[in-house]
Amino acid sequence: MKKVFGVLLVALLFSGCKQKITPADVAKINGYWEIEKVVFDDGQEKQYGMNEAYDYFQIDKNNVGIRKKVVPQLDGTFLVNNTFENVKVRFADEHIYLDYNTPYMKWSEELLTLTDKELVVLNAEKKEYHYKKTGPINLTDDGKKTK
Template sequence: MKNTFMVLVLSILFVSCKQEIKPADIAKLNGYWEIEKVVFDKGEEKAYGMNENFDYFQIKGNKGTRTKVMAQLNGTFLTTDTFEDVSVRFSDKGTFLDYKTDYAKWSEELISISDGKFVVKNDQNKEYHYKKAGPVNLMKDGEETK
């Protein structure tokens, strides 16, 4: 009986701690993001130090794109014509980012989002923790980059 009660309390606590993501929150995805860490389904973590590659999200409403970009020493980002179409889907089970290319389709659940961080979970229960990225300028002795 005690175990059942404890499981019930922990379940309620877990469900109540999940962030409710609203349509207005989706605009926070716009910009450059880098992976901070990956949490695997058994709880192990892989931390990422300095990243060369970033994800650039450009979403308007519930549709947009995600492009892989590479930071340059002068504060700009190098990009290719390769991108993924992104659709945001709200359901009673959560908020999902549905990706589509000419070759594949997949979804990730958007777990949480703020101005500086967001977390998604894929179908293999891997959580990707992103942090907002700004330009890196190593060439102009401290001048600001736009």
């Protein structure tokens, strides 16, 4: 019986330790993010291996910026095009949202987790997208630094 209460106590402690994202944390979103998995509302997961494209975020100090898809190349560069989504970070009550808009559509995602290495967002369909921070790939080993 003591073990059951111990397990319940530990579970409650972990559930109460949800990360609180502050306005100062928003700068952590800047950079390249690679999707790791999607968790569906029924608990099922879809794992992603190597991705052909990354999401690149650039948010300024006014919490406004862009998100675009970029394709990493083996020499450390990225293929990019002129397509992007405008992004605004919105704080509402205890929640933080990423509000996107393009000339064709508007939508929001709730920002659940944001650290130096992890990004988790929840969309309107109750799908959680889990990303890991990434960067350029450079297999040419030419000694040059990439941006």
